[in-house]
Amino acid sequence: MLEVRKSLPPSRRASTHDRDAVVRVILLAWALAHVGPVSATPAVAQPSVQPVDESPADNQPRAYYYDPDGMGAHAFYNPQNFMVQGALGAMYDESVDTFEWGPGVATLNRSLASPIDAVNDYGWSRFFYREFVPHLGEGQNYAPNWIWHFAGGGMRTKLMLEYYTAHGFELPALWAWLTMYSYHYVNEAVQAARFAEQRRSTIDPIADMYFFDWAGGLLFQLDAVNRVMGGTLHMREWSYQAQFDPFTRQLLNNGQLYWLRVHVAGPISLSFLTGEQISSVNVTYGWSGGRQLSVGAGPKSKTFIARPNGDTDPVPIIFSTGIFYSVNDNPLVTFTYDPRARSRQFDFDGRYLLNVYPGPIRWFDYPMGITLAYQEQSVLAGFTFGVLPASPVASTP
16 A cells, blocks of 8 residues: 555565575465366356346346446456455555565464463453444444455455456356455465564454355355345445555555445435545535546554554544546546554554546556555656556656
């Protein structure tokens, strides 16, 4: 992402062992997500799937979420972008080549291999209270677990199933689950790196990978659920346009983001955006051609820190605002503002971020996106293409 976050000391540098670990993890995840289809002639041009509000053709699956038109966020509906958005969204300001993957992978494997011991050490009542039970006050890990992992991850699993089906893969459900659990594993390894200095297991991946990720994936295999979530609630994947700075070797503008909308009356709807970039409640005005303009604000955390007792807590909390232009619940232009935030551990400058998704602008008749941002007296600009897992970007010092 674009925010500068200091949850891991920037002075640390990865050892040769750590670099070997990152290569193994990324190559494994990439291979699982990108091995070619078993069929000799995959149908990549025009998948025979139908939008959620149309009747599917005979013997053809209905597509509730995947759309191959290459416009807006649809341009990034592919395994390579999901890996960068979902798996690496928590890297923040760390350089890819210096990130300490080894300790993160070791911590994650230790937690997943001995979940009972990890929860015994942490405390069962505390584990269920923080990870599963909705409540006010500290320890609200349940919120991203239910919203991002259970609902969002379930929807993404269904979207990947539709993607692999549309591209002619045999056993598309297997490929979808392998893709999703590859990115879940890498994401949890990135987050577990925060606990490397604590030299202890972390319980968050136990709740995520042993319950929320697979339970959400199973739930979204039900047509009744997808008719409600994809139809009535207009749930969509709205992740930003991931970019890579070749000079600092940092990923920017990446992270998962989900959209929900409920019609109120006439042209007015209430919508909800949630993810690592922004969480906001919006008022949406719709007009002809499915065009929509939304304005909203909401609280978000600038980063998460690892406590010595195994907790992960958000700090500091700010109110982000945004203006969003979309067509049929598909973003084409978004503008967000994060105010400056201070805490005892962190000091962040404000951030202005403009994303123009592929569609309004074309390069040699190919949809192209644009990102512009201003933060810490620096300007960032770059072009994006959906076929790339992360497009190159440049910034001023």
